[in-house]
Amino acid sequence: MDSFSQTLIAFNLVFCLFRSVAASDSLTVQNPYLRDGFSLVSRNGNFELGFFSPGLLGDRYLGIWFKNRRGPTSVWVANRENPINGSSGVLVMNITTGNLTLYGHNTTDVVWSARLLRKVPNGVLQLLDNGNLVLRDGDVENPQNYSWQSFDYPTDTLLPGMKLGWDLRNNINRRLSAWKNLNDPSPGSFTWRMELHEYPETVMWNGSKKYFRHGPWNGVTISSWPLGLAPNLILHFVSNEDEVYYQYTVIDESYTVMLVMNQSIYVRTVYLWSVNEREWTVYNSLPRDFCDNYALCGPYGYCDFRVVPSCSCLEGFKPRSLQNWKAGGFAAWL
Template identity: 40%
Template sequence: MQGLFFFLFMNSLSFLTTISTSTDTLTSSQILRTSQTLESSNETFVLGFIPGINLNNFYLAIWYKNSQDTVVWVANRDNPLQNNSTNDGFLKIGDNGNIVLLNSSSNNNLVWSSNQTTVTKNQLVLQLLDNGNLVLRETNVNDPTKYLWQSFDFPTDTLLPSMNLGWNFEKNTEKHLTSWKITGQNPSTGDYSYKIDFHGLPETFLVGSDRSLMYRGGPWNGETFSGLPEAKMQEDTDSIVFNFSWNEHGVYYSFSTINGSIYSRLVLNSYGQLQHFTWNQSTKTWSTKYLYVFLSDDCDQYRKCGPYSICGAHASPVCKCMKGFVPKNERTWNVNDFESDGCVRKTNLDCKSDEFYQMVNVKLPETTKTPVFVNTTMGIKECGDLCRRNCSCTGYANIFVTNGGSGCVMWFGELVDIINYTKGGQDLYIRQAYSKLGTPSSPEFGASSGIKWFQSPPNAVAGDRIVVLPAKLSVNHH
């Protein structure tokens, strides 16, 4: 029976033709062999096969034509085509409408498939677009919303302009970057992923291979993610536009180039670093616009200091309790074991007389695992009044720093993973028991982290309901 299937399959291949000239499209009647390529019409991107460390292993990949060692997407990253001769493997559009990569030297075993489930009887084509997106579509359909499958929905380690990362709430699908095992050498799944968590305020996370959270980038503040202030300082505002969209349909992060002729890419490398490269046409090389070295100091470690504490990269020790808090476990704290217990309040709150102090230049506390209230239109005064009236509210802040600040986020639990910066960051208002001593002394981490005090109004009441509001947001920055 297997022999009959193989005979029928090989007989069906006799009706297929290989592409003979450089083109951006593969039809249902054609196959793409390992020695052949597709090329986007603007001659920017190439689809073809690249060898692995083992030269008999091949991967279906997309790369830049002018920089052939710069691979931006790999289909079969964890299942290479084991190819003993130049033309043993081939790519085709299968009878069921899937893109399939087959190995003809081993009974045409399936190596990789697009696994798309939409069935159509219409003629299909596979096309490499000018933006680097490989799409499967019906022959006469050019509407991007009607593509049957596209590589942009399945990123590997690279984000290109017009790609996005994040969540589609309607389809319950997610897109993220995952590093190569060895950047530039082994494209199999690596140790790091860069993802967006949409619970609370959407935040970026660096995730390890064991799904452990290693670094939190903070929520989007209208300019950048609050835990990446260096991105705002180092970005090339003349050529790059960063976009963030957050509404009832989904949450996405992307970037675009003002000058469409500029080649630009964001890459998560095998060391867990997020690099932004731009092509230098004069030198024919890639230059790094900015580099996120996530784990460059102790404060980058996720939840390094535990609850109600602040991490300062240039302080000694790096972790200190917030004003009005003391180490929960003095013994472990004194041997620099900060993470396990963190800090606790020195004096219990009584709601009516509670005060709020303002911290500046900080990464806002985590919102994805702590109950929060989110409203994108409320101002900081209204936000503060609402927090004061709810005795469970532990802190509040503006969501956005643009145009003088706007939006409201309130926390109703422990405040964790706060970092103090010398520049950048945001203002955070912390609930504190009334201090008979008046205005406190200067903060622990430098003059830039100034503290201001605000007392609760006398009519503060307890028991307001905690609500996580759906937020509507679509912003860009350049």
């Protein structure tokens, strides 16, 4: 019998005892398992890690969500492409190597595992109050020494403090991909990522087609970022030999902000949670209108959403095909 099986048997013997224990924010070498039906809660109660079913089929996923808030609260999902059928899932932190693995029905049914930057035999898996799930050495809390963190592997949501972009040292591309639909958290075709070139910029993609781009950093902000993005929100851009990323922080802690990719309507939405009003509100969405779509009117065309059709040719140009132009296939030529 392997060490995992022995430890799992021992865990099952004391399983009922955990029902009376207050929620913890960590897994440790003394308690290295999280089973379906139990959860980790961040120290100040902002976030919760556990198993959930988003749809009617009952498929189970390990995820992180805002605790005690109505509305769109899920912010991260581990096994997006490999749901667990039933409530047999268990998250295991190996007490010898520090490896982090999610099992389905048995020890051979691996549905998800973490890509560790280094081994942490004295590991602690901790859910932080900013929504980041981190695996670290038990004696070290420095973020630079995390062996793994969920912020490096986002799903459809960007939280304050998360980075959208590249960790070039470890070849980690921090990008967002929308859920396929409200009942299926597997990665959809609607994505948002950092494009690396001389002037890095973030671009939304619909499959293999560019859908929307913000434009590059102009030294102060993103050139096409909407003004008044959210109350007291500050944008940061970092580009060096180690990392290239955007990040935002919120000064006013009475507001919670999250950016969510939504494939149902193909928009990236900024949600605000007000402590006073106790509800989520939509602050803004991108694209803002029809004309925000990338290269909509083709070369030598321009867009005006106030008229129909919205695309027109620049002076001196005419449609390459009048029939296609009227059907929405915009392309102009001299």
